[in-house]
Amino acid sequence: MGTYIKNRFFRHSLLVFTGIPLLIWVTGNFQERSLLKESLCIITILAFWQMMGQFFWTRSSRTVLTNLKMSRVVNYHKFIGYICITILSLHPLYLVIPRCFEAGVAPVDAFFTIITTLNQGVVTGIIAWCLMLVLGITSFLRDKLPMTYKTWRLFHGILAMLFISTAVWHTIDLGRHANLSMSILISMLTAGGILLLLKTYTFKKSKK
Template structure:
């Protein structure tokens, strides 16, 4: 069983236990008053909806102690699906209760109690807006930064309002059950706050590198360190506060064996990355992380295959630099695709690393220079079969780069008999 599957079973069981815990407690301590099966079922649906919404904050909190085991992409997909389930539970909660006792429709009449009615309708509308803007952010024409702020505000409003509603009704939440529910929600929110702890860093060096890219080297302001595994990434914010809307995920390019200084390398591809060459030394930065399960096993005697395209070389550099610093000798193959030879970032360092490690570097160029003796064209099945040793059923594969390259590499490897569970793809499409 793979590491990711083991982590999924462990944390999935823990998630299910936490989600059902308040329901178990209230059923054990159920009030003597009987309100009918439909009403009680609807009430329990509401309690489950509130718990799931609170746990959404936990799942999205970028906590490395389970993010490393599961992979941030997997957590993101789980978060999205549970958001839809939470919406269905929120809708089912009043629908079942009102179907059982139609007289309770008066609770939604603003002429009877305006504040109560508007609060209940507002909670439903906020939950619907939360899910719709998350699933169809681009269709709603929301930038990532504005969506992120809206998402956080709506989530706090829904969870806080839902808790207040449950405590005010008090049928199941009086006494110990209410305290437990409040503690569970408080714990989820506290863990989110924990990822925003003020542990500032500062830019100590800015380096232009081949391929129209820039490396920022950061050192901590204080005694903290960023302990990470090679191949992981972190969320990166430049400026005097960690609470800015603009936040970006970048792979760590530096060696995990030297956590006292960390480095990010980014190619000039957008508005933010275009400003990196002008970032002054001394600029403050804030990090959240590390995250990701893009982690080769140095104990695997079959080694690993690394396939990178363009600036997708950055997590591979962290892996190779770390292995070189630690003296690892597992067999490694790096297939590195670029449009031209001049755009092959870190190509000189890769030559040095190939001498330090049991590493074979295979450059692939779209437009090779005159006299080029290496591979040309695209990374496809034929190239993989020609340049890589036959798969032995144990070797792991790590792929990072533009989507067309990743799709072609994944498809080619699967055609060659590599099990999909041994393919590790690093796709930054969450923003």
């Protein structure tokens, strides 16, 4: 852990992908809700922001990743990837857990109402959820897949771009904390991550 804390890229990354969403949340003047609801929301938002950060914790950032071995970069990438996929795969349940402590619609009924209300926000959520699961499973079973490492990495990169674009659309559409500043930053960081990856691909091709 000490190696990461000493690293400037890690500290900047922590500031951008954890500090900024927390700052917007604290200063955002959002409608006050129960501690449980707000905690579940903030866990979802933080996990989502780390997902955007995944694009910068790869070989694409090699030139700025001084004093940090690529193996450590990839270890961090994998660790955050598995943790956040686990957190976000349960996010549809977080929406209804607070109902266990409230009178009114039962949690199970509320869950089915949400996932069967096929508006744009929910559909993009379901698509992002499926893409995220494929991303996690194909990462976990990488050695067992009938493709070379290079092909897998390309497949993983393309899947990550599709996933993050759908997840961003969903978050800006439905997120109660997605105010103007949050939405602009999310769009800029996602575009930055995708452009960085595309630059890695095109740069490699032109070098060949």
